[in-house]
Amino acid sequence: MHAYRTHTCNDLREDHVGERVRLSGWVHRKRDHGNLLFIDLRDHYGLTQCVIEIDGPGFDKVEHIRAESVVTIEGPVVKRTDDTINPDLPTGHVEVRIEEFTIQSAAQELPMPVFGEQEYPEEIRLKYRFLDLRRERIHKNIVLRSKIISSIRRRMVDQGFLEYQTPILTASSPEGARDFLVPSRLHPGNFYALPQAPQQFKQLLMVAGFDRYFQIAPCFRDEDARADRSPGEFYQLDMEMSFVTQDDVFAAIEPVLHGVFEEFSDWDVTPAPFPRIPYHEAKLKYGTDKPDLRNPLEIVDVTEVFRGSNFGIFAKAIEAGSVVRAIPAPNTGDKARSFFDKMNDWAREQGAPGMGYIILADGGGKGPIANNLGDERIQQLKDLMGVGDGDGVFFACDKEHGAADLAGKARTKVGQDLDLIEPGVFKFCWIVDFPMYELDEKTGNLQFSHNPFSMPQGGLDALQNQDPLEIISYQYDIVCNGVELSSGAIRAHDPDIMAAAFEKVGYDRARVEEEFSGMMNAFKYGAPPHGGIAPGIDRIVMLIADEPNLREVILFPMNQVAEDLMMGAPAPAMKEHLRELHLRVIEPVEPHKH
Numbered sequence: 234m235h236a237y238r239t240h241t242c243n244d245l246r247e248d249h250v251g252e253r254v255r256l257s258g259w260v261h262r263k264r265d266h267g268n269l270l271f272i273d274l275r276d277h278y279g280l281t282q283c284v285i286e287i288d289g290p291g292f293d294k295v296e297h298i299r300a301e302s303v304v305t306i307e308g309p310v311v312k313r314t315d316d317t318i319n320p321d322l323p324t325g326h327v328e329v330r331i332e333e334f335t336i337q338s339a340a341q342e343l344p345m346p347v348f349g350e351q352e353y354p355e356e357i358r359l360k361y362r363f364l365d366l367r368r369e370r371i372h373k374n375i376v377l378r379s380k381i382i383s384s385i386r387r388r389m390v391d392q393g394f395l396e397y398q399t400p401i402l403t404a405s406s407p408e409g410a411r412d413f414l415v416p417s418r419l420h421p422g423n424f425y426a427l428p429q430a431p432q433q434f435k436q437l438l439m440v441a442g443f444d445r446y447f448q449i450a451p452c453f454r455d456e457d458a459r460a461d462r463s464p465g466e467f468y469q470l471d472m473e474m475s476f477v478t479q480d481d482v483f484a485a486i487e488p489v490l491h492g493v494f495e496e497f498s499d500w501d502v503t504p505a506p507f508p509r510i511p512y513h514e515a516k517l518k519y520g521t522d523k524p525d526l527r528n529p530l531e532i533v534d535v536t537e538v539f540r541g542s543n544f545g546i547f548a549k550a551i552e553a554g555s556v557v558r559a560i561p562a563p564n565t566g567d568k569a570r571s572f573f574d575k576m577n578d579w580a581r582e583q584g585a586p587g588m589g590y591i592i593l594a595d596g597g598g599k600g601p602i603a604n605n606l607g608d609e610r611i612q613q614l615k616d617l618m619g620v621g622d623g624d625g626v627f628f629a630c631d632k633e634h635g636a637a638d639l640a641g642k643a644r645t646k647v648g649q650d651l652d653l654i655e656p657g658v659f660k661f662c663w664i665v666d667f668p669m670y671e672l673d674e675k676t677g678n679l680q681f682s683h684n685p686f687s688m689p690q691g692g693l694d695a696l697q698n699q700d701p702l703e704i705i706s707y708q709y710d711i712v713c714n715g716v717e718l719s720s721g722a723i724r725a726h727d728p729d730i731m732a733a734a735f736e737k738v739g740y741d742r743a744r745v746e747e748e749f750s751g752m753m754n755a756f757k758y759g760a761p762p763h764g765g766i767a768p769g770i771d772r773i774v775m776l777i778a779d780e781p782n783l784r785e786v787i788l789f790p791m792n793q794v795a796e797d798l799m800m801g802a803p804a805p806a807m808k809e810h811l812r813e814l815h816l817r818v819i820e821p822v823e824p825h826k827h
Contacts, residue, residue: 237305237337243279245310245324254329255307256281257337259367260300262348270295272331274306277372281324283308285331294334301340301347301364307333355784360798362789374786377497378774382449384496385470385770388489394447394472399434401427401451404751411455413465421815427453430767432686433752435473436724439763440755447472449770455795463771463783464795469719470773473765479707479723482764483507483663490711490718490768494659497777503661507711511666520558520641522667525715526660528648532640533618535559535628544605547589547630556633558640561618562625562647566592572650573600576627579646585639589628593620602628634674645715659713659776666690667708670701670737679738683708686752687722688764689734696733711768713776721766728756 237257245254258276265271272283272295283306285295298304308330319325344360345353347367358365365371386396405412405426412426428434430452438446450471458464470489474482487505494502508526515522518531536556539547547557565572573590580588591598591611598611606614615621627647629639648654669689671682679701687706689695695704707723725731731753732742746753774786784790791797811818 234307241278242274242276242281243323245281245327245329247312247326249310250312250327252310253308254310255305256283256329257305258303259347260298260302260304260340262300263298265296271328272298272304272306274304274329275367279324280322282313282319282322282328283331284328285334289330290332291334294336295331298336299340299342301343301367302336303338303340305333305335305337306331355792356798359784359790359792362799366788371785374774374778374780375788377778378770378786381493381497381774381777382770384493385489386449388492389447389470389472392445392485392489394445394485395443396448397438397443397446398448399428399431399438399450403428403434406433406749413453413455416814416816418814429454430469431471432684433749435471435765436686436726436752436763437755439473439475439726440758440760442475442761444475445472446474446765450767458791458793458795463787464791464793467783468770469767470770471765471767473763475761475763477723477762477764479665479709479764482721482723482766483709486711486766486768487661490661490713490773493773494713494777498659501658503659507661507663509663509665512664512668512705513666515664516637517558520637520639520644521715522664522710523712523715523717524662524664525645525648525654526662527655527658527714528644529653529655530561530563530644530648532637532644533559533561535614535617538606538610538614538617539630542606542610544602547602547628550630554632555630556636558629558636559614559618560627560629560640560643560647561620562590562627562651563620563653564623565625565651566594566623568625573625573627576643576646580629580639580643583639583642585629585631585635588639588643589630591626591628593622593624593626595622661711661713664710664712665708666705667710668702669704669706669708669734672702681738684720684722685735685738686724686731687734688725688730693727693730693733696730696737701737707764709766711766716772716776718772718776719766719768721764723762723764726756726760726762728753731756 234255239254240256242256242258256274258274261273261275261280263270263272268287270285274281274283285292306329310327311330313326313328343364345357345364347364350368350370366375402415402425406429410429412429415425415427417423417425431448431450435446448471450469451466452469453466456462456464474485487507491502491505512522515524517534520532534556536551539557540551542548577587589602591600591603597603597608603611618626620626627643629636629643631639667683669682670679673680683706687708689704689706710720711718725734732745735745771783771787775783778786780786789799
C-alpha cells in the first residue's frame with residue numbers, strides 16, 4: 234500500500250465498499266455526533282467523509298486534531314445508510330471507517346477559516362493567500378484558469394501557430410505606462426526594463442520569418458490597480474501573423490475566444506464573425522469604446538432638436554460648441570418622480586451639473602424641459618429616438634467627449650436600474666477604425682490615441698496629406714460584456730511610415746531611429762506586412778468564472794497599492810547588494826506642513 238494514499242478524496246464509490254483504503258488530505262471540518270466523530274477529509278480532487286466511534290482506535294487523536302491539519306487515514310470503505318447519503322458529493326454514498334490515523338502536519342489556530350465561503354478583508358486574504366486558495370470557490374477558479382490556458386494553447390497550435398518565448402530583461406519602451414526598471418551590475422548606471430508587452434520582439438519575429446507566433450506572455454506595468462487590472466504583472470495571449478489583413482487576424486482569434494468561452498461556460502456566446510462597430514459609432518451609440526451589448530439601450534444625438542429652442546440652458550451651450558446626447562428609459566412614464574430625481578443626483582456625483590429629462594405622455598411631454606421645447610420638437614425627438622408615450626428620456630449636454638462619457642455611464646445605470654441587461658450571455662464585438670491621433674486634454678498637443686506602431690489607413694499618403702485628427706488606423710479592440718479583452722493592430726512595417734507617424738507627435742526621425750533602433754533597423758532589411766492582438770488571460774478567466782475582480786482568478790495577487798503582503802514585497806535591498814549595483818537610495822522628501 235502506498236505510504237500516503239491508495240485513492241484521492243474524490244475517488245471512492247459504492248463499488249469500493251469493503252476495500253481497505255488509505256487517504257491523505259486536510260481536515261476540512263469535524264462534526265461531533267456524540268458516539269460518532271465525523272471528519273470531512275479534503276484534497277485537491279474532492280472530499281470524503283471519514284468516521285470513528287468513541288471507542289475506536291486513536292479516538293483521542295482524532296478528537297483533538299484542528300481543522301486544516303494534514304492527516305493520513307486508513308480503514309475500510311463502508312456504505313452510508315440511506316438517510317445519510319449526500320447526493321451533492323461524488324463520494325456521498327460511502328464513508329471510510331477510521332482505523333489508523335496519522336498526523337502529517339498539525340495546523341495552528343487559523344487566522345481565517347477555509348470551510349464556508351464567508352467574505353474576509355482583502356488584507357487577511359492576501360497575507361494568508363495559501364489558506365485562501367484552499368477555499369472551494371477560489372481553488373476552482375485557479376484550476377479553471379489552468380484549463381483555459383491549456384485550451385487556448387491547443388487551439389492556437391491547431392491553427393498553425395507556434396509558441397516562442399521573448400526576453401524578460403529588455404530595453405525601456407514608451408508604450409503608455411511606466412516601466413519596471415532592473416539595474417545592471419555589469420553596466421553601472423544602466424537599467425533593463427521588464428516588458429510592458431512583447432510588442433517589438435513579436436514584430437521582429439515576423440521580420441525574422443516565423444509567420445505565426447503566439448505566447449502566454451507575462452507583461453509588467455507600473456500601474457495602479459483596478460477591478461479589471463492587476464498592479465504590476467498580468468498575462469496575455471500574445472499573437473502576431475505575417476502577410477495578413479485585419480480580417481485575417483479576426484478570423485484567427487474569433488474561433489479561439491468563441492471556443493474557449495463556449496467550452497468553459499454554459500452561457501450563450503456571440504457566434505463568429507463578431508459584430509464590428511466603428512470607434513465613432515461606438516462613442517455615439519454607447520458613450521464608450523467598450524460597449525456592453527447585453528444592454529439594449531442606444532444613445533442618440535439630439536443636438537438639432539435643442540438648437541435654437543426655448544430651453545435656453547441647452548440652446549446656449551450648443552451655440553458654445555456643446556452637443557446633447559439622449560438616453561432612452563423605456564416604460565418609465567409611470568415611475569415616481571424620485572426615479573428621475575435620483576438620476577439627477579447620480580449625475581452630480583459623476584461631476585456633471587445634473588441630468589435633464591422628459592417623461593413622454595399624452596402626445597407631448599412632462600417636466601421643465603418639455604415645457605420649453607414645444608410639441609413639434611418633442612415629436613422630432615420621438616422620431617429620432619424611436620420612443621413614445623410612457624417612455625422617459627435623459628439628456629447629457631456638454632462638449633462632445635464629456636457628453637459621450639456621461640451618456641455612456643447613464644446608459645449603463647438606466648440599463649441596470651430597469652433590469653434590462655440580458656443575463657447568461659457573452660456578447661462580443663470588435664471596435665474598429667480608431668483615430669490614429671487625439672489631442673491631449675491638458676496640453677492640447679497631438680498624441681497617439683492607441684498603439685503607436687499601427688498602420689494608418691491610407692499609409693504614407695494619409696500621413697502626408699490628411700488632417701492628423703481625421704486619420705484612422707488599422708487598430709482594433711475586442712470587447713466582451715463591456716470589458717476590453719485586448720487591443721491590436723496591423724503594424725506599420727515600413728520605416729518611412731513609422732518615422733512619419735512619430736513625426737506628427739514631435740519625434741524627429743533621428744529620435745525614432747534611436748529609441749526604436751531594433752525595429753527601425755530590422756524594417757530596412759525586408760519586413761512583411763503583419764499584425765496581431767493580445768487578449769488578456771486574467772480578464773478572460775474573470776469573465777468565464779463570473780467574478781467581479783481579477784484577484785479572484787490570480788494565484789498570488791498584490792493588493793491595491795502593489796504590495797505582496799504574504800512575501801513582504803517590495804522590501805528594502807541590502808546595502809551590499811546596492812553597492813554591487815552602484816545604487817544609492819534617496820529618501821522621498823516629506824512635504825512641508827503648513
